[in-house]
Amino acid sequence: xxxxxxxxxxxxxxRAGFGASRDELEQRVARGYENVVEDLVxxxxxxxxxxxxxxxxxxxxxxxxxxxSAGAYWIYRMVTTDNPLEEKMALFWHSLFATGxxxxxxxxxxxxxxxxxxxxxxxxxxxxxxxxxxxxxMIIWLDNNDNHKxxxxxxxxxxxxxxxSMGIGNYTEDDVKECARAFTGWTLGNxxxxxxxASRDSIWPYSRIAxxxxxxxxxxxxxxxxxxxxTGNFNxxxxxxxxxxxxxxxxxxxxxxxxxxxxxEVDAAGEAVIEQMMATYxxxxxxxxxxxxxxxxxxxxxxxxxxxxxxxxxxxxVVGAVRLAGTYQEPTFxxxxxxxxxxxxxxxxxxxxxxxxWHEGSEWIDSGALVxxxxxxxxxxxxxxxxxxxxxxxxxxxxxxxxxSAEEQVDACADLLGPMQLSSATRTSLSEFAGEQGEADLRAxxxxxxxxxxxxxxxxxxxxxxxxxxx
Amino acid sequence: MTxxxxxxxxxxxxxxGLTTNQSGRGFTNPYDCxxxxxxxxxxxxxxxxxxxxxxxxxxxxxxxxxxxxxxRGYGRGDGQWILPxxxxxxxxxxxxxxxxxxxxxxxxxxxxxxxxxWGEKGNAAGQMNGPAGLAMNAEGVLYVVEQxxxxxxxxxxxxxxLGTWGETGDGPGQFNMPWGVGLDPAGNVYVAxxxxxxxxxxxxxxxxxxxxxxxxxxxxxxxxxxxVCVDSDGYMYVSDWGNERVQILDxxxxxxxxxxxxxxxSKWAQDFMSVNPDERNTREMSNLVPELPPHLDTPYLISSQxxxxxxxxxxxxxxxxxxxxxVESNRxxxxxxxxxxx
Numbered sequence: 162x163x164x165x166x167x168x169x170x171x172x173x174x175x176r177a178g179f180g181a182s183r184d185e186l187e188q189r190v191a192r193g194y195e196n197v198v199e200d201l202v203x204x205x206x207x208x209x210x211x212x213x214x215x216x217x218x219x220x221x222x223x224x225x226x227x228x229x230s231a232g233a234y235w236i237y238r239m240v241t242t243d244n245p246l247e248e249k250m251a252l253f254w255h256s257l258f259a260t261g262x263x264x265x266x267x268x269x270x271x272x273x274x275x276x277x278x279x280x281x282x283x284x285x286x287x288x289x290x291x292x293x294x295x296x297x298x299m300i301i302w303l304d305n306n307d308n309h310k311x312x313x314x315x316x317x318x319x320x321x322x323x324x325x326s327m328g329i330g331n332y333t334e335d336d337v338k339e340c341a342r343a344f345t346g347w348t349l350g351n352x353x354x355x356x357x358x359a360s361r362d363s364i365w366p367y368s369r370i371a372x373x374x375x376x377x378x379x380x381x382x383x384x385x386x387x388x389x390x391x392t393g394n395f396n397x398x399x400x401x402x403x404x405x406x407x408x409x410x411x412x413x414x415x416x417x418x419x420x421x422x423x424x425x426e427v428d429a430a431g432e433a434v435i436e437q438m439m440a441t442y443x444x445x446x447x448x449x450x451x452x453x454x455x456x457x458x459x460x461x462x463x464x465x466x467x468x469x470x471x472x473x474x475x476x477x478x479v480v481g482a483v484r485l486a487g488t489y490q491e492p493t494f495x496x497x498x499x500x501x502x503x504x505x506x507x508x509x510x511x512x513x514x515x516x517x518x519w520h521e522g523s524e525w526i527d528s529g530a531l532v533x534x535x536x537x538x539x540x541x542x543x544x545x546x547x548x549x550x551x552x553x554x555x556x557x558x559x560x561x562x563x564x565x566s567a568e569e570q571v572d573a574c575a576d577l578l579g580p581m582q583l584s585s586a587t588r589t590s591l592s593e594f595a596g597e598q599g600e601a602d603l604r605a606x607x608x609x610x611x612x613x614x615x616x617x618x619x620x621x622x623x624x625x626x627x628x629x630x631x632x
Numbered sequence: 633m634t635x636x637x638x639x640x641x642x643x644x645x646x647x648x649g650l651t652t653n654q655s656g657r658g659f660t661n662p663y664d665c666x667x668x669x670x671x672x673x674x675x676x677x678x679x680x681x682x683x684x685x686x687x688x689x690x691x692x693x694x695x696x697x698x699x700x701x702x703x704r705g706y707g708r709g710d711g712q713w714i715l716p717x718x719x720x721x722x723x724x725x726x727x728x729x730x731x732x733x734x735x736x737x738x739x740x741x742x743x744x745x746x747x748x749x750w751g752e753k754g755n756a757a758g759q760m761n762g763p764a765g766l767a768m769n770a771e772g773v774l775y776v777v778e779q780x781x782x783x784x785x786x787x788x789x790x791x792x793x794l795g796t797w798g799e800t801g802d803g804p805g806q807f808n809m810p811w812g813v814g815l816d817p818a819g820n821v822y823v824a825x826x827x828x829x830x831x832x833x834x835x836x837x838x839x840x841x842x843x844x845x846x847x848x849x850x851x852x853x854x855x856x857x858x859x860v861c862v863d864s865d866g867y868m869y870v871s872d873w874g875n876e877r878v879q880i881l882d883x884x885x886x887x888x889x890x891x892x893x894x895x896x897x898s899k900w901a902q903d904f905m906s907v908n909p910d911e912r913n914t915r916e917m918s919n920l921v922p923e924l925p926p927h928l929d930t931p932y933l934i935s936s937q938x939x940x941x942x943x944x945x946x947x948x949x950x951x952x953x954x955x956x957x958x959v960e961s962n963r964x965x966x967x968x969x970x971x972x973x974x
Binding site: 212213214216217218219220221223224225226227229230269273276277280350351353354356357358361363364365366367368369370371372373374375494495497 | 650651653661663678679680681682715733809811826827856858874895897898900901904905908910911914915917918919920922924925927928932933936937939943944961962963964965
């Protein structure tokens with residue numbers, strides 16, 4: 162098993178997952194890169210933390226009334242799932258179809274939306290758009306409950322075209338109106354009562370009532386419509402049939418997936434990969450799984466140039482650190498703080514800044530967010546009593562025959578945290594720190610808590626490096 | 633035990649309670665209730681993380697008059713609670729509360745004065761791990777169910793351990809994260825063996841008698857039962873938490889009736905609606921028991937959408953008139969039922 166194979170697998174797992182321990186990387190390398198891609202795009206049983214034990218311990222996650230409790234509930238799943246790409250894709254769709262709590266006052270409806278995103282995460286984009294259009298949180302978020310047969314509201318119709326499928330410049334204002342007409346009557350059950358409660362943030366008399374889709378035939382405009390050159394008595398599904406056939410849609414979806422999984426910026430080589438993804442999109446009948454397979458198996462994605470070319474988003478940073486530290490494996494007091502940390506770093510789950518979602522890439526990093534990022538990850542990985550940290554030090558200590566020098570400590574930590582390629586300046590600074598701490602004697606029989614703490618201190622410092630903050 | 637009384641159906645009486653985000657009238661994630669001889673109903677409010685400081689016991693009567701509240705507050709100080717689970721009341725007016733986070737039992741009087749507390753995390757006698765259900769028998773013996781130690785521990789009211797029984801497993805007398813506990817008039821002990829999906833019955837000193845229920849959602853089957861109480865004829869009332877329902881079993885464990893919930897507006901809820909016409913008017917035109925799409929097909933999700941149904945039934949208790957109180961944590965209310973005899 163070569164170091165190059167480990168480094169490539171680590172790259173795939175940072176992008177298609179939330180990172181992986183060295184033990185997991187070795188298991189996956191043994192299985193083969195393309196087989197691992199297939200495992201990721203065809204998720205099995207998640208084996209995530211059981212829902213019943215979460216709801217018994219966390220009364221707030223049972224009621225699902227509070228924003229941060231809902232966010233933490235999802236983070237539990239991201240931390241403990243065996244299907245990291247499934248959760249990563251749910252996060253991708255949440256970023257793309259950004260729906261916010263502030264207007265809904267309904268965390269349960271938002272979690273149900275995430276469940277829908279997960280259920281259809283890698284299936285047909287056509288199905289995804291139909292389900293999105295039927296999603297009650299989206300309906301309230303973009304006012305489709307106010308889109309009536311005799312009084313249309315264009316908000317959802319416009320964003321469906323502009324932000325969710327094709328992008329501006331690929332349709333006319335008339336197309337927007339006709340799209341909105343087709344989605345009249347797509348609302349939620351008890352829409353008037355639910356909208357009143359949402360606008361008043363009412364929890365009375367007996368807490369929130371979750372939402373479900375309802376189609377009101379009597380409020381649907383069944384008249385003739387002309388949309389993107391097609392004419393007929395279109396309903397919403399007919400509109401989506403036309404949307405998914407557009408080249409602009411293929412380009413939009415492929416580009417967004419590329420930017421989320423491959424590189425923040427698209428260069429000429431990246432453009433070629435996007436063209437391949439678009440071809441797969443049509444050949445597979447709009448199947449996201451196939452588009453992802455094309456991306457992950459592309460030479461571009463596997464190249465050295467693609468590595469560490471993305472800034473880790475706050476959620477993936479937090480989840481990655483917790484997974485590596487081995488914490489939060491069971492219901493944990495104060496777990497809702499996890500959601501708050503991602504907010505402090507700029508990505509509050511269910512709190513996108515607008516319907517356009519988050520501005521990603523280098524915009525994740527400002528001085529305040531960076532301090533939060535470094536502090537959180539440092540706390541998780543700087544504690545040698547955390548099971549994942551202990552396992553990492555155990556692995557480092559296997560077979561050592563003499564105390565590790567400062568440089569050896571730095572190299573071992575960088576290897577097991579990545580493997581990470583440190584700049585010479587960073588390596589020198591870390592070595593100086595390690596030197597001041599002294600040797601770490603990890604030999605069986607002489608290894609002490611102080612030795613473990615020295616390694617953990619170094620891990621803590623490594624998480625502050627530029628290299629660790631990139632995926 | 634024979635069934636001297638024919639199994640009569642249970643009928644709905646009324647709903648009490650109202651969601652509140654502040655102290656005073658209303659419930660905040662109610663978790664258990666108890667009944668004082670003077671007619672006061674005591675409701676333990678566990679509260680969620682955002683409203684943790686409101687942890688308290690509220691008091692009301694059957695007529696739904698609000699009678700005040702008490703606690704020592706949220707925290708680790710004397711008499712304070714973090715994650716309270718269950719309460720029991722002795723004949724001296726002292727209230728005992730389990731706290732699963734602090735692994736202890738706290739005793740206060742109903743004026744909120746600190747009486748005593750005991751316990752710390754561990755598995756030795758007198759120590760506890762995740763104390764959950766709590767019940768007191770006629771002799772003043774407290775039964776504490778420990779979810780973390782998979783055992784039942786008996787205490788005197790002064791906190792002296794009288795012994796334990798149970799271990800981890802799914803055999804007779806073994807437990808998997810047990811939760812609630814109830815006693816019958818003869819002093820037998822019934823434990824909601826939560827993750828084994830069954831009720832176990834023991835003698836007062838822990839000898840195994842029988843187990844009832846199996847995993848599932850059919851009649852007489854259970855999914856994560858949270859609580860159990862037993863009436864004067866030996867009928868068992870089980871809060872079937874995972875199925876979001878209440879199962880009623882005869883003294884031999886035979887299925888009698890299943891309740892899904894049928895809450896109506898409490899007196900306090902009616903007061904709210906009377907001064908909020910926007911919500912009242914749109915509510916009146918709504919169907920609160922809607923047809924749901926197929927992906928929302930679990931009991932939990934159905935209950936989240938269907939306001940009259942039980943949602944998070946965490947405890948069942950019988951008052952001295954055999955009225956059944958079903959405490960719903962997620963709906964901040966109690967639905968009350970009564971068995972018709974004869």
